[in-house]
Amino acid sequence: MAAILKIGHRGAKGHAPENTMASFAKALELGVDGIELDVHVCATGELVVIHDFTVDRVTNGTGEVHKLSLAQLKALTIERDHYIPTLDEVYDLINKRCFVNIELKGRHTAIPVSDFINTYVKEKGYEYADFLVSSFQREELQVMSEVNPNVHLGVLTQASVTQAWQWAMEFKAKAIHPHFTLLTESNVHKAQQAGLKVYTWTMNEPEDIARIKNYNVDGIISDYPELL
Template sequence: MLKIGHRGAKAHVTENTLASFEKALQMGCNAVELDVHVCATGELVVIHDFTVDRITNGSGEVHKLSLNELKALMVEGGHTIPTLDEVFDMVGKKSLVNIEMKGRHTAQPVSDFIERYVAEKGYAYTDFVVSSFQREELQNMSRINPNIPLGILTQASVTQAWEWADEFKAVALHPHYTLLTESNVTKAREAGYKIYTWTVNEPADIARCKALGVDGIISDYPERL
């Protein structure tokens, strides 16, 4: 089973920072989950929200700020906003990386990024999972590069995620843990889908997910997995 650090080790170090991903690896994660947006100058930056207001000393929409402007901001805890390249420089091939396409128009740059790592840096497509809640981004990614493993995120319906997974030839379903049942996990796995569930923090919920036989658990507390 994959032990997936949610935005790194979110419960211990500010989310989506290099230090948080490093902490997740130290805590035994064999996968990390992160969020990407495209900034105004075209780089992929690792941050969850559509604005910088919650976790930095600045304000504004990520897609309207240049990389230099984003780098000048101080993230809570004395960190900076990393680029996707910087995260991969640090994480390397130590873990699988789940890239969530959070911002709009992220499919093409994420595809370009993965293509570059496969062509130039010896990565395999299986070193990545690209997930999203957004139908448009999933659809674009499946069209641009069908080799990239897709995961369908859902907070509402495993059935709907399954329909999208069929349509976009995804490899995994990423349902919220409260949606999981013995029946839908079994059926999904029999259909060949991996189940990566999120964000599971309480020991009893983690134990239930493990008992259901999921393929990976995304948690803010990697040490509990």
Template sequence: MKKTLNIGHRGAKGHEPENTLPSFQKALDLNVDGIELDVHVCKTGELIVIHDFTVDRTTNGSGTVSELTLSEIKALRINGHIEVPTLEEVLELVGKKCLINIELKGRHTAKPVSHLIEKYILEKEYKYEDFIVSSFQREELEMMYLINPKVHLGVLSQASVTQALEWATAFSAKAIHPHFSLLTEENVQKTQEQGFKIYTWTINETEDIERIKTYNIDGIITDFPERI
């Protein structure tokens, strides 16, 4: 059986506040093969690492990410003392230690993410293989493909492996990222025979992890990387 990549969900969400530098550091400490994170563009154009479209759930503030400036977001606190990071801050922390899965969560994120990946490839000797850019949003995936077809894409799906495969084919993606409840031995094998990898999410229970591993999966995204 081949190695299943161990990908920390929003860092190591089971141990530290999600999408924070402490969470990504914890994932690295647990020897992950990759980290997964979410990005939005704020009002002043920077890429902010946060899951929701608003800051209400995870910080001591309120408001829509796209309507807040970087300085306004940086003034907020998570758990009383942690800042909301930018994507560049996460990349500086993680370096080339593991795969970086950037989920395009907000609208109009494809173009700035493409530019940042290009910057790190040109200036810091990264490779396209160091990143995979995923999204549920067809328009963001399509935009990334049109801007830079060299960027490795992953198609997220909570509903249908078949639909994910259709999009993956349309945008020359490298992988599909289906919810683990959608997977069977048959559709995993079919997907891999078509040349796509499967990075599935979010599996936290040991019983589910062990079952999915028997499908010869390529990667598991989890809140608890030590369980993989």
């Protein structure tokens, strides 16, 4: 039986502000196999790592991410001494110490992320297998599958394993990413028999983690990766 991959949610969200350099550094310190993060494209075209479509919840500012320039985003603070990183900054920090699950959170992120991955493969010694790109958004998954079929895709779902499976077949995805409450031993096994990896989220309670581990999923995403 293969080891179940330990994946830090937005870094190590339970220990440091989500999607910050401190959170990613903490996840590495905790020995994760992978890190999950969220990306948007800002007004000046850079890929920035933030979950929400606005900066209001996590920063001292206000406004929509895609309408703010990188300079405007960098002027904001998260819990006083943290900031919104670019995807490049995160990759410089991680430096191949684990894989990264890039969630296409914002609209029109597929092509910039595809370009980002191609650059890292062609210029920085990465392989396409070093990247896992996931999304809830059908349009972003479709665009990525069309413009860069080399990229490993994961289909996120909070509603239906069956739908995730159908989209995975349609877009030749490598994985499905269902919420853990959707999983049964049977549907995990069937997905794996069909050649799909099963990465589930976001699990923080020991009893839930123990139950899902018994289903032999391929990876678990948690705010507290040390519990995995």
